[in-house]
Amino acid sequence: MGSRAFATLLSLALAAACSAHEDRPAPEFVDDAGCATCHPYQAERWRGSHHDLAMQEATAATVLGAFDDARFESRGVTTRFFRRDARYFVETEGPDGKVGEFEIAYVFGVDPLQQVLVRFPSGKLQCLSIAWDTRAGHWFSLYPDERLAPGDPLHWTGPYQRWNGMCADCHSTDLVRGYDVASDAYRTTWREIDVGCQACHGPGAAHVEWAKQREIGDQDEWRNGLVTKLRRGAAQEEIDACAPCHSRRIRLTSENTIGAEFLDGFLPERLNERAYHPDGQIEDEVYEWGSFVQSKMHRRGVACSDCHEPHALELLAPGDGVCLQCHTETPPTDRFPTLVARRYDTPEHHHHAPDSEGARCVNCHMPARTYMIVDPRRDHSLRIPRPDLTLELGTPNACNGCHAERTPAWAVEALEAWYGAKERPRTFAPAFAAARERDPRALQGLLELVADPEQAAIVRASAVELLRNYPEAWSEERMKETLRAALADSDALVRACAAGGLDLLAPAERIPLALPLLADPVRAVRVEAARVLAPSGLAPDARKDFERAAQEFLAVQEAQADMPWSHLNRGVFAADRGDPRTAEEAYRTALRLDPTFLPARFNLANLMNATHRNAEAEEILRAGLGRAADPAGEGELQFSLGLLLAEEQRLDEAAAALSRASELVPDRPRVFTNLGLALRALGRTTEAETALWQARAKDPRDTDALQVLAELALERGEREQALALAEELARLLPDTPWAREFAERIRAGRQAPSGGPPR
Numbered sequence: 001m002g003s004r005a006f007a008t009l010l011s012l013a014l015a016a017a018c019s020a021h022e023d024r025p026a027p028e029f030v031d032d033a034g035c036a037t038c039h040p041y042q043a044e045r046w047r048g049s050h051h052d053l054a055m056q057e058a059t060a061a062t063v064l065g066a067f068d069d070a071r072f073e074s075r076g077v078t079t080r081f082f083r084r085d086a087r088y089f090v091e092t093e094g095p096d097g098k099v100g101e102f103e104i105a106y107v108f109g110v111d112p113l114q115q116v117l118v119r120f121p122s123g124k125l126q127c128l129s130i131a132w133d134t135r136a137g138h139w140f141s142l143y144p145d146e147r148l149a150p151g152d153p154l155h156w157t158g159p160y161q162r163w164n165g166m167c168a169d170c171h172s173t174d175l176v177r178g179y180d181v182a183s184d185a186y187r188t189t190w191r192e193i194d195v196g197c198q199a200c201h202g203p204g205a206a207h208v209e210w211a212k213q214r215e216i217g218d219q220d221e222w223r224n225g226l227v228t229k230l231r232r233g234a235a236q237e238e239i240d241a242c243a244p245c246h247s248r249r250i251r252l253t254s255e256n257t258i259g260a261e262f263l264d265g266f267l268p269e270r271l272n273e274r275a276y277h278p279d280g281q282i283e284d285e286v287y288e289w290g291s292f293v294q295s296k297m298h299r300r301g302v303a304c305s306d307c308h309e310p311h312a313l314e315l316l317a318p319g320d321g322v323c324l325q326c327h328t329e330t331p332p333t334d335r336f337p338t339l340v341a342r343r344y345d346t347p348e349h350h351h352h353a354p355d356s357e358g359a360r361c362v363n364c365h366m367p368a369r370t371y372m373i374v375d376p377r378r379d380h381s382l383r384i385p386r387p388d389l390t391l392e393l394g395t396p397n398a399c400n401g402c403h404a405e406r407t408p409a410w411a412v413e414a415l416e417a418w419y420g421a422k423e424r425p426r427t428f429a430p431a432f433a434a435a436r437e438r439d440p441r442a443l444q445g446l447l448e449l450v451a452d453p454e455q456a457a458i459v460r461a462s463a464v465e466l467l468r469n470y471p472e473a474w475s476e477e478r479m480k481e482t483l484r485a486a487l488a489d490s491d492a493l494v495r496a497c498a499a500g501g502l503d504l505l506a507p508a509e510r511i512p513l514a515l516p517l518l519a520d521p522v523r524a525v526r527v528e529a530a531r532v533l534a535p536s537g538l539a540p541d542a543r544k545d546f547e548r549a550a551q552e553f554l555a556v557q558e559a560q561a562d563m564p565w566s567h568l569n570r571g572v573f574a575a576d577r578g579d580p581r582t583a584e585e586a587y588r589t590a591l592r593l594d595p596t597f598l599p600a601r602f603n604l605a606n607l608m609n610a611t612h613r614n615a616e617a618e619e620i621l622r623a624g625l626g627r628a629a630d631p632a633g634e635g636e637l638q639f640s641l642g643l644l645l646a647e648e649q650r651l652d653e654a655a656a657a658l659s660r661a662s663e664l665v666p667d668r669p670r671v672f673t674n675l676g677l678a679l680r681a682l683g684r685t686t687e688a689e690t691a692l693w694q695a696r697a698k699d700p701r702d703t704d705a706l707q708v709l710a711e712l713a714l715e716r717g718e719r720e721q722a723l724a725l726a727e728e729l730a731r732l733l734p735d736t737p738w739a740r741e742f743a744e745r746i747r748a749g750r751q752a753p754s755g756g757p758p759r
Contacts, residue, residue, distance in 0.1 A: 027203035027206065027256065028205035029173070029191045029203045029204065029205065030203075030204045030208055031191075032173070032192050032197045034208065035204070039197075042197075043311075045309065045312040046311040049312050049313045050109070050110065050313055051199070052194055053110040054108075054109065054170075054171040055106055055107070055117075055171045055172055055193050056193065056194070057105070057106055058105060058107050059086075060086065063088055063107055064132055065081060065114060065116070065139065066132070067083045068082070069081070070139065072130055072139040072140075074130070074144065076147070077092065078092075079139075080092070087103055087104075088116070089102065089104065090102050090128060090130075092128070092130075093150065094157060095150050096150060097150045102118040103119070105118060105119040106193075108163070108167070108171065110134060111134050112133065112134055112135050112375050113131045113132060113133055113373075114131060114134055115128060116128050122185035123164070123178070124162055124164060124185075125162065125168075125188075126156055126157050126162055126163065127161045129141065129142045129143055129154075129156040130156075140373055141373075152596070152629075153594050153596055153629075159563075159564075159593060164177055164188050164562065165177065165179075169244075169245070170195070170244070170245035171195065172190040172194065172195070173190060173191050173192035173195060173199040174203070174256070175190045176190070176254070177254065179562040181589065198258075199258075200241050200242075200258075201226050201227070201229070201230065201258075202226055202227025202228050203256065203258070206225035207225035210224050210225035228258060230310065232303075232305050233306065233335070234303060235298070235301045238305060239262065239289070239304070240259075240261055240262045243266070244257075244265065244266055247262075247268045247269070247287050247290060248268065248269040248286040248287055250267050250560065251560060252266055252524060253265055253555065253559050254558075261492065263496065263523070264523050269286055270458060270462040270465055271294075275290075277395045277429075278395060278433035278436065279383075279389055279393070279428075279429035279432070280294045280429070281383070282377075282379045285371045285372075287377075288377075288380045291380040292380035292381065293456060293457065293458050294381040294456045294458055295380065295382040295456075299456060300338060301335070320345055320360060323362075324344070324345060327342070327344045328343065329341050329342065329343050345359070347359075350364065351418050362378060363398065364398045365383065365384065366380065367379055367396070367398040367401050385399050385415070386424070386427070387399050387400060387408040387411035387415065389429050390411075391409060393429055393430065399414070399415070428459050428463065431449060431463070432462070432466065435463075436466070436469075438470070440470070446470075449463040450463045450482050450485070450486055450494075451482055457493055458493060460486070460489070460494050462497070464483075464494060464497040464498050465497050465501065467482075467501060468501055474505055475509075483498055483501070484513070486498035487513060487516075487517065492522040493524075495517065495520065495525045496522070496524040496525045499525055499528035499529045503532045507535045507536040508537070510532050510533060510536055511533065511538065511542075514529040514533050515533070518533075518546060518548075526552065527552050527553040530546060530550045530552065531553060534550070534573050550573075553569075553573060554570065554573070557569050557570045563593070564593045564594040564597040564600060565597070565599075567586045567589045567590035567593070567600065568587065571583040571584075571585075571590070571600070571604075574586060575603075580607060580610075580611060583603075584604065584607055587600045587604035587607065588604065595623075595624075595627055596624075596627045596629055598628060601620060601621070601623075601624045601637075604620050605644070609644065618641065621637055621640055621644065622641065625637055631664045632664065635668070636661075636665060638657045639657075639661040639668065641657045642661060642674065643674060646674065646678050646681075651678050651681050651682050652682065654678045655675065655682060655684075658671060658674055658675035658678055661675075662675055662694075667698065668698075669695045669702055670702075671695075672692065672695035672698065672705075673692065673702055673704050673705045675688075675691040676688045676689070676690075676691035676705065676708060677704070677708065679691060680708060680712070685712060688708075688712070692708055692709050692712075693705075693709065696709065706725050706728055706732070710725035710726045710729065710742070713725060719746060723743065723747055726746050
């Protein structure tokens with residue numbers, strides 16, 4: 001299973017939805033066993049592959065781990081693995097914190113690790129967070145540095161270790177999740193327990209009929225009755241088939257989308273912080289799609305099967321042979337005309353001893369990162385090492401990945417000695433790194449990246465999303481010009497991300513930009529348009545298209561109804577449409593599924609506050625204290641609680657909550673501003689001034705802190721300091737008459753105006 005960061009990032013992802021389907025019967029699946037009759041070579045290659053062994057019933061033939069009364073201890077919990085007759089059991093800490101016996105129903109994966117699944121009531125299958133290292137031959141913890149107690153959503157009995165919602169789609173064929181939100185129960189079914197033929201080729205009933213009759217009727221002849229026939233080298237077809245499982249993504253529909261465009265059924269992770277480094281290298285567990293689509297190879301038409309045998313899942317050639325198929329003195333320029341004829345497997349190119357690890361293509365161009373403790377996975381962006389970016393941005397580089405004892409500066413000097421001090425290729429990394437820090441200097445760079453057709457689509461889409469860090473710029477004409485182009489981009493991911501950003505505009509401004517997208521051919525785009533148009537007052541002639549897309553948006557939330565973020569999405573959508581009752585129900589459902597899910601808790605508390613139910617809002621916030629996954633989450637709860645208590649004029653309690661928040665989230669300027677305001681109201685002016693100066697140090701543009709600091713300086717008779725602060729306030733608010741009058745009165749020696757702008 002993924003990391004806590006994966007669960008967090010996934011929980012905050014924006015959902016998209018299902019498209020309208022033509023009125024035709026759903027394609028039917030058949031038993032894979034019949035495929036081998038006509039396709040014996042492919043079936044033999046597939047048998048024993050990782051796809052074949054993705055999930056199996058727990059038997060003596062399939063269980064790889066030691067169940068001979070083996071014991072494993074981690075963080076004070078001892079787990080025992082044993083057999084009883086022909087059945088396999090684990091004795092460990094259960095959901096109630098007590099030690100119990102749990103029978104192993106299935107095993108999951110074969111190399112380099114194997115997990116075990118335990119059947120729980122209500123159809124839930126849970127993944128034990130202790131796995132078997134199939135290479136070293138021992139049990140190990142997937143979370144060795146954390147004590148995941150019962151009640152933590154990442155405890156092995158929790159929702160984010162549940163096979164049904166987190167793993168099943170990609171380990172079985174024709175899986176139907178079968179979740180009922182009212183009972184919090186599953187009736188999950190599959191056609192094949194593993195990843196079989198039809199997981200990639202689509203439902204096979206029509207193909208079987210064609211094979212029997214040797215005719216295809218009105219279907220395309222080349223397909224032979226298949227939803228998709230994966231022709232070798234057909235890059236886009238292969239990406240659409242492989243990406244649903246070889247990417248970090250959320251599912252947009254419970255229906256079968258095999259053969260459709262990837263974004264018609266899924267919304268993938270972009271190059272977001274904590275998932276990818278600023279230069280696009282993999283950081284968290286994101287699988288292969290997101291890195292490969294950044295690569296020049298992808299843009300030149302290289303397909304998955306150009307490197308990987310699609311049935312056995314092995315490389316087409318050992319060692320560097322897979323790379324030297326193309327990167328050679330006689331390249332296949334008929335298919336890849338930009339290839340340069342050159343010999344690469346020489347010390348003149350790689351500058352390492354022949355046959356050494358340093359001479360291997362992948363160790364420089366596809367460095368590996370280890371996930372799940374023992375599972376190294378290679379970065380598929382196929383980039384050149386850039387130790388200069390390590391110096392500038394702190395991103396990793398392949399040189400120091402091997403030579404950890406050396407410095408990045410040493411690596412830069414070595415590369416320049418080998419290849420000369422040539423100009424390095426342009427990269428989006430500096431703009432992305434600066435934009436993640438909300439550096440205003442990055443804005444122009446982002447706008448240029450979005451408009452640059454030479455950039456990979458995922459880079460342009462990620463740049464669009466980073467523009468959200470500059471909300472004040474969204475009303476500028478240069479931004480709107482970039483957005484108009486992005487909304488019409490040929491790539492659906494760029495259009496979807498551009499559509500999703502329109503919620504930074506006023507509802508009326510969104511309408512002309514988002515309205516055409518309601519009819520987009522790709523569902524991820526269409527429903528993002530529906531989401532951002534939810535608060536807008538549409539004309540009657542536009543309502544029909546909107547309502548259809550709105551129903552699609554709600555359908556995708558239903559498709560992932562076992563995940564709390566789907567109910568958060570549903571609640572926000574309902575609130576935007578003026579339906580607080582449905583919003584409240586959705587937020588409460590999200591918290592029922594995961595009481596630690598803070599976005600739903602904040603939204604529910606805000607809704608209670610907006611509907612004059614502050615006692616309930618306080619109860620909701622206090623119920624979250626102690627449940628947050630990290631100190632930052634706890635700090636945000638204390639901050640929200642402090643604001644609510646201040647509104648209730650319970651200033652002593654408010655100051656205590658805000659003070660605690662300032663300890664937990666010390667980088668949040670507004671926490672210190674509001675703490676200063678509460679302390680000033682309590683007459684604790686010295687403490688108030690300290691907090692306000694801290695706020696100003698963290699955010700020099702905080703006008704509330706400036707105003708109150710100026711007022712406090714006046715109260716002490718320090719008019720010169722008060723005037724300097726007031727003049728800075730006026731510079732920051734050039735269009736605000738009150739700010740100018742404030743400074744003028746101090747300058748003239750008159751009493752400052754009372755009240756001031758609302759805070």
